[in-house]
Amino acid sequence: MASDIKNLGLIGKKIGMTQVFDEEGNVIPATIIQIQDNIITGIKTKEKDGYDAIQLGAFASKEKHLTKPERVSLQKKNLPLLRKLKEFRSPEKIEGLNIGDALNAEEFFKDLKKVDVTANSIGKGFQGGVKLHNMGVGRNSHGSKSKRQIGSIGPGTTPGNVKKGKKMPAMMGNRTVTTAKLKVARYDAENKLLIIRGPVPGKAGNTLFIKAFGVRTWNHYNKASA
Amino acid sequence: MSQQIIKLVENTVLKKNPPQFQVGDTVKVKVLIREGTKERTQSFEGMVIAIKGGGINKTFTVRRVFQGVAIERTFLVHAPKLVEVKVQRKGKARRAKLYYMRERVGTKATRLKEDSSRIARDFQEKLIAQEQNEGLQEEETSEEVAAA
Numbered sequence: 398m399a400s401d402i403k404n405l406g407l408i409g410k411k412i413g414m415t416q417v418f419d420e421e422g423n424v425i426p427a428t429i430i431q432i433q434d435n436i437i438t439g440i441k442t443k444e445k446d447g448y449d450a451i452q453l454g455a456f457a458s459k460e461k462h463l464t465k466p467e468r469v470s471l472q473k474k475n476l477p478l479l480r481k482l483k484e485f486r487s488p489e490k491i492e493g494l495n496i497g498d499a500l501n502a503e504e505f506f507k508d509l510k511k512v513d514v515t516a517n518s519i520g521k522g523f524q525g526g527v528k529l530h531n532m533g534v535g536r537n538s539h540g541s542k543s544k545r546q547i548g549s550i551g552p553g554t555t556p557g558n559v560k561k562g563k564k565m566p567a568m569m570g571n572r573t574v575t576t577a578k579l580k581v582a583r584y585d586a587e588n589k590l591l592i593i594r595g596p597v598p599g600k601a602g603n604t605l606f607i608k609a610f611g612v613r614t615w616n617h618y619n620k621a622s623a
Numbered sequence: 624m625s626q627q628i629i630k631l632v633e634n635t636v637l638k639k640n641p642p643q644f645q646v647g648d649t650v651k652v653k654v655l656i657r658e659g660t661k662e663r664t665q666s667f668e669g670m671v672i673a674i675k676g677g678g679i680n681k682t683f684t685v686r687r688v689f690q691g692v693a694i695e696r697t698f699l700v701h702a703p704k705l706v707e708v709k710v711q712r713k714g715k716a717r718r719a720k721l722y723y724m725r726e727r728v729g730t731k732a733t734r735l736k737e738d739s740s741r742i743a744r745d746f747q748e749k750l751i752a753q754e755q756n757e758g759l760q761e762e763e764t765s766e767e768v769a770a771a
Contacts, residue, residue: 412625412628412629413625413626413628413629415629415632415633415679416679416680417632417633417636417679418636418702418703421657422655422702422703422704423704424699424702427632429628429629429632431628585632588628588631590628590631590632592632601625602625
């Protein structure tokens, strides 16, 4: 039996947002995701690699945009040059899928209601405690010296250090986040577009990783096998 | 490229024959509403005071003064729930947005001068013919006499 591709994932590209109408005629906010050919670039097996997984590649690339190791690894398998590679774990041995095939996105989205989307969020730069952690602000007048300060960071000489994990100003955004349970409005197989209700992380043009909602995570497999 | 793809998606939900009307027109808007499992249409009559946006985001605002209380409703032109927009009366508007109607009181607040352009006249004739068919009325006949 061929492996269920719904346990795997897909690589997509965020196009942008608009609004569409649902079956009842209500307006819904929509994110458009382009799913170009997802070509299977590698298959990992439990015997050889310690886990079952599939490696997918997307976005055709020019030779000059890839490093030599990237280029050679693809050329060795007679694959087209691809910019983005991503591994998706599988709960069972990969069967019925071969290197060089394109993953059938239409089959993936058939009867699929909800998805999880993972992407790099928009970077906000180095931000203070007020914006980053919702800390309170001080007075703005009457000689205030703590307008947007973070305030006290802990006790004094005893214990003489700051608690680990103390919330402080830091970089905000620009990290990998997953938005779960996003409703699929529809999949347009002709134009290879996925339309999702609501926003997804990142800017237009970003690479997104799409998994069916409810598919178990990497950690789960680890625990199950241990 | 991205914008083209967004347009592609939007075009699939746009109406092929969107309702035709202009700012200043008095229109009757029919909207589908759902009550439990039943569906029925609700109509709303008033003057179009603004048309905003474009593409899928095109909206129009209808203003009606009812028992001294003004009601304004905004509709999406391409919404599937918007069944029909029927022009009752062409108005003569010299602005794109008739927000000044909000400041008006009394009979002035509800009406604009009628548009005397050809389209409006054609429409008026059709309306008269329609009303005559229904077995109405003195006003129209007297107007016809005057015109003759």
